[in-house]
Amino acid sequence: TELDRARFLLTPGESLNENQTERGQVLRQVVALMVAHRRPSWYLAQGRKDLDETTDAYLRLLATEGIIDTGWRDAALRQRLVFRDMVRHPPLFPTSHGKGSTAARSRLAGWLGTSLYSLDRLDASVDTTLHGELQDAVSDYLGRLADPAFARSQSLIGERLLQPASLGKVSYSFTLLERTPQGNLVRVQTDTTTQPLDINEGSKLELGSTAKLRVLATYLELVAELHARLVPLEPKALRDTAFDRQDTLTRWAVQHLASAKDRSLDAMLLAALERRFSADPGERFFTGGGVHSFNNFNDSDNGRSPTVREAMQASINLPFVRVLREVVRHTMYQVPGSTARLLEDDSDPRREAYLARFADREGQTFLRRFWRKTDRRSTDELRSVLLEGLRPTPERLTAVFRYLEPEAPPEALSAFLKERLGEKAPNAARVQSLFSRYAPDALDLPDRGYVAGVHPLELWLVAYRLQNPQASLTQAIAASQSERQAVYGWLFRTRVKSAQDDRIYTLLEVEAFLDIHQRWARLGYPFGHLVPSLATALGSSGDRPAALAELMGIILNDGVRLPTRLLTGVQFASDTPWFTALGNTPVKGERVMAPEVARALQQALSEVVERGTARRLVGSFRAPGGEDLSPGGKTGTGDNRVVVRGRATLALNRTATFVFHLGPRYFGSLTAYVVGPDAARYRFTSGLPVQILGSMGPTLMPYLGTAPGSGCASAPP
Incomplete structure (x- = not known):
């Protein structure tokens, strides 16, 4: 009616x-x-x-x-009610939201603290930074890559790229931002999935060697901090500077400043990039609570000792594993009188007294960090946060489960292991053996944390919060006094020095990665923790394409972190007495990186394109107005599998990513990925997104203006 x-x-x-x-x-x-x-x-x-x-x-x-x-x-x-047929005559025909508008809607709903259902019932209009025409053009281009003829025309068929018969299951995500005085404006944000999930902002993917960019940034930041501390010293004081023999980064810094003619920070950073690290895969590394080995992508690199710059260009694995090891050891030893130094001298009389102070002070520090990590989590989320950082094995999972669920029967343990390990879960007899072996009274807290591969205090805190969901941080600290002493005090009581050293190193490595994580988080790393292992240099801690793009924006902006903006204004109830308009506050950038470090990283990224893994992009982007849009970036390939006893058993996903900049203003990321067991059939590497970006050049170039803000910003949103 x-x-x-x-x-x-x-x-x-x-x-x-x-x-x-x-x-x-x-x-x-x-x-x-x-x-x-x-x-x-x-x-x-x-x-x-x-x-x-x-x-x-x-x-x-x-x-x-x-x-x-x-x-x-x-x-x-006399009348009767007649109800509308909602199938034949729906009250509101569904609209097809593109990925860009979906991202904008999700962002607005989050700001307003409401659901998408409720958002659809608001009288509101939104201004976005997205360039509508370019968003549609890129989405259309990526969607056509499933067509074999089109993929072939874009030179995407070939070795380490794609095969015609398997194009349909490869998904792509793309984001492009522009650096402006108003902040980093999102111009394109799209992916080819039909799901509401935004891969750019909502995923956690192993993006392979893109992690080397984060490792390189941390390495150069530490060099800059050493320069600030050491350069004011007179030559004699510099030569007398004490450093631990394991702290090779400080030793190099002292030697460099003692002999260099140019002692400026820029010169020291360039010298740091020229240091050589072995690419030999024969060494076994004690990390993550066990002994690990790593391989290079190309066997021809095995006998090399490239510079850090060359390893970045060619994305060679082993040098970056060793760079991260140096970063970890420097983090362990950089504090005067640190525990790591005291542990090397068994006869040091300060050991016991220092241990008690260390256990109380450091135990509280790490407990607070773990509290923030687990705060406002449901019961299931508490378990997930703890377990997602574990390398899943029956022993580790059982050690955790028996501590968190001491009263649970063997059947519950069996169900838990099947949920986490699938077909690789142990049989009933093995479950019973594990159930007895890791009983609550079989191990103390430090040993259990060591077996599980997690910090014992994190394990204790999760158990405490499960049993005391209403407890405060103050109550947790008070309740953990004996556990804090136990976690650190037992280290000095074992008579087997090698076992003692292994366990001490494992704990110290965990603590070093907590410090490294804080550095990464300052540069936009989106997750609450890092896997405490040197495998993090190769991507085992995961990342997000949007977070990598944000890091690229920091580097392009000489170390200043600008806000990323997708929405520029919201208007409610237009043409009514209740009209309300909201806009962005003025931009306030935050310096999170020394400008000299940012410039060194810019140069390294440019060289990846000029003569490294992305060299097929050389000459691909030439602005008609004469602006230099020479690209730079970092490639990464992720091949995530469950491996048992050296044999790959289950492929989880395969990814290939290129985080890039186009000239001084535009930057973003492009990712290709396959999820599920089918990923085992794919062999594409990061050359794929590099080739796609190059092929997209004619699509992108008409929209990339020659003056700041004049390109994508000139079109209506």
């Missing part, structure tokens, strides 16, 4: 006498709606018979009270 027609028929007048049937139908509808608003989910669905009967009762009551005449009442009582 049209509203204007209903309003006309409900208005008293002599001319309506001939419309009694229609008037009766409208009256019945209006009264029914007045009744239905009390319990709409009942009356308008299963309770339609009740609605008819209640409507009849109110029509009679209206006549009895003299509000309507008996003729109108009788006409309404």
Whole structure:
């Protein structure tokens, strides 16, 4: 029923006498709606018979009270309610939201603290930074890559790229931002999945060697900090500077400044990039609580000792594993009188006294960090946060489960292991053995943490919060006094020096990665922890394409972190007395990196394109207006599998990523990925997104302006 027609028929007048049937139908509808608003989910669905009967009762009551005449009442009582067929005639035809608008809607819903359902019922309009035409052009281009003929025309078929028969299961994500005085403006944000999940911002993927960019940034930051501390020293004081023999980074810094003619920070950073690290895969590394080995992608690199710069260009694995090891050891030993130094001298009289102070002070420090990591988490989320950082083995998982669920029967342990390990879960006899071996009284807290590969205090805190969900941080600290002493005190009581050293190193490595994580988080790393292993240099801690793009923006902006903006304004209730408009606050950048470090990273990224793994992009982007859009970036390939006893058993996903900049203003990321067991059939590497970006050049170039903000920003959102 049209509203204007209903309003006309409900208005008293002599001319309506001939419309009694229609008037009766409208009256019945209006009264029914007045009744239905009390319990709409009942009356308008299963309770339609009740609605008819209640409507009849109110029509009679209206006549009895003299509000309507008996003729109108009788006409309404003769009618029956007819409900709309929501399938054939939906009240609101569904609209197809592109990935860009979906991202904007999700961002706004998050800001308002509401659901997308409720958002659709607001009288609101939004201004976005997205360039509509370019967003559609890129989405269309990526969508066409599933067509073998089009993929071949873009030179995407070949070794280490794609094969015609398997194009359909490869998904792509792309984000492009522009650095402006108003912040980093998102110009394109899209992916080819049909799911609401935004791969750019909502995923956690192993993006392979892109992690080397984060490792390189941390390495150069430490060099800059050493320069600030050491360069003011006189030559004699510099030569007398004490450093631990394991702290090779400090030793190199002292030697460099003692002999260099140019002692500036820029010169020291360039010298740091020229240091050589072995690419030999033969060394076994004690990291992550065990002994590990790593391989290079190309066997031809095995006998080399490239510079850090060359290793970055060619994305060679082993040099970066060793760079991260140097960063970890420097982090362990950089504090004067640190535990790491005291542990090397068994006869140091300060050991016991220092241990007690260390356990109390450092134990509280790490407990607070773990509290922030687990804060505002549900019971299931607490377990997930703890388990997601584990390398899953039956022993580790059982050690954790028996501590968190000491009263659970063997059947519960079996179900837990099947959930986490799938087909690789142990049989019933093995489960029973594990159940007894890792009983609550079989191991103390430090040993259990060591077996599980997690910090014992994190394990204790998760168990404590599961048992005391309402407890405060103050209460947790008070309750953990004996555990803090136990975690650190046991280290000095074992008589086996090698076992003692291994366990000490494992704990110190965990603590070093907590410090490294804080550095990464300052540069936009999106997750709450790092895997405490040198494998993090090769991507085992995961990342997000959008977070990598943010790091690229920091580097391009000489170390200043600008806000990333997708929405620029929101207007509520336009043309009403309640009109409200919201806009962005002025940009306030935060310096998170020394400008000299940012410039050194810019140069390293440019060389990846000039003569490294992305060299196929050389000359691909030439602006018609003469602006230099020479690209730079970092490639990464992720091949994530479950491996048991050296044999790959289950492929989880395969990714290939290129985080890039185009000239001084535009930057972003491009990722290709396959999820699930089918990933084992793919052999593409990071050359794929590099080739795609190059092939997209003709699509992108018309929109990349020659003056700041004049390109993508000039088009309507």
